[in-house]
Amino acid sequence: MSTPSRPAPAAAACVDCEVYRAARLHKLGLQPGPWDHVVALAGNPNTGKSTVFNALTGLRQHTGNWPGKTVARAEGGFAFADRRFQLVDLPGTYSLLSTSPDEEVARDFILFGRPDVTVVVADATRLERNLNLVLQVLEITERAVVCLNLIDEAARHGIQVDERQLTRDLGVPVIATAARFGRGLPELLAAIAEMAARKVRGFGYRLSQEPPVIRAALVDLTARIEQAYPGLPNARWIAMRLLGGDERVAEALRRGELSALAERAARGSEGVLRESSLSAR
Numbered sequence: 001m002s003t004p005s006r007p008a009p010a011a012a013a014c015v016d017c018e019v020y021r022a023a024r025l026h027k028l029g030l031q032p033g034p035w036d037h038v039v040a041l042a043g044n045p046n047t048g049k050s051t052v053f054n055a056l057t058g059l060r061q062h063t064g065n066w067p068g069k070t071v072a073r074a075e076g077g078f079a080f081a082d083r084r085f086q087l088v089d090l091p092g093t094y095s096l097l098s099t100s101p102d103e104e105v106a107r108d109f110i111l112f113g114r115p116d117v118t119v120v121v122a123d124a125t126r127l128e129r130n131l132n133l134v135l136q137v138l139e140i141t142e143r144a145v146v147c148l149n150l151i152d153e154a155a156r157h158g159i160q161v162d163e164r165q166l167t168r169d170l171g172v173p174v175i176a177t178a179a180r181f182g183r184g185l186p187e188l189l190a191a192i193a194e195m196a197a198r199k200v201r202g203f204g205y206r207l208s209q210e211p212p213v214i215r216a217a218l219v220d221l222t223a224r225i226e227q228a229y230p231g232l233p234n235a236r237w238i239a240m241r242l243l244g245g246d247e248r249v250a251e252a253l254r255r256g257e258l259s260a261l262a263e264r265a266a267r268g269s270e271g272v273l274r275e276s277s278l279s280a281r
Contacts, residue, residue: 088109124154
């Protein structure tokens with residue numbers, strides 16, 4: 001059986017134009033705000049995350065660094081369904097356990113920056129490996145959308161993924177895309193807009209139970225954190241990281257940074273790029 005040929009660049013561009021016209025997408029590039037919603041874009045390296053970012057914003061390169069870090073930072077914007085979205089491209093990472101600067105930046109922004117939506121780009125050809133990051137994100141936030149990218153490559157290798165069943169299993173929207181050709185992007189935009197407007201609410205897959213050896217300590221520590229920092233997003237996840245010996249979260253607790261984060265959480269996501277004290281270190 002012959003391998004299907006890839007569309008010629010001109011044909012792909014034509015398909016791309018039709019897709020965006022139908023979806024009413026307006027690429028805003030680096031146009032300044034104000035923004036209605038902040039969207040974080042996360043994913044493993046080599047999943048096509050930058051392709052998704054470029055397709056939605058019209059940008060073609062990453063510029064600048066995260067404050068106080070040498071980690072590359074890219075921001076752009078797009079308008080869709082009469083709303084303006086700021087898209088923050090987080091560093092490509094395999095984990096959120098904060099063992100590297102890239103992981104720390106991604107983890108801190110998702111947890112403490114409180115984006116309205118976190119889009120996790122996963123490679124359909126290596127889904128088992130990519131689900132590790134997806135599940136870690138869902139431990140932090142339920143306001144997530146999974147972009148199941150490279151479905152064209154998966155089909156070329158005889159791999160089929162049931163995104164509807166995956167949606168049911170993960171508890172958040174899973175959208176199949178081939179971003180370089182514009183396939184699936186209208187559905188992705190719709191899912192982002194609906195999640196940002198809270199028209200849909202994911203329940204997010206979580207571990208059904210904690211290891212018995214830490215269960216009592218986790219319940220007690222979570223309750224203490226919730227009492228000390230009302231409104232802090234996902235006190236349970238912070239408690240788990242403290243019990244796991246996460247020094248960065250422990251430092252935030254010692255330095256009083258969690259108080260500022262809880263206050264900002266009560267105000268919503270406005271200004272998260274300027275104010276995130278954990279990301280600015």
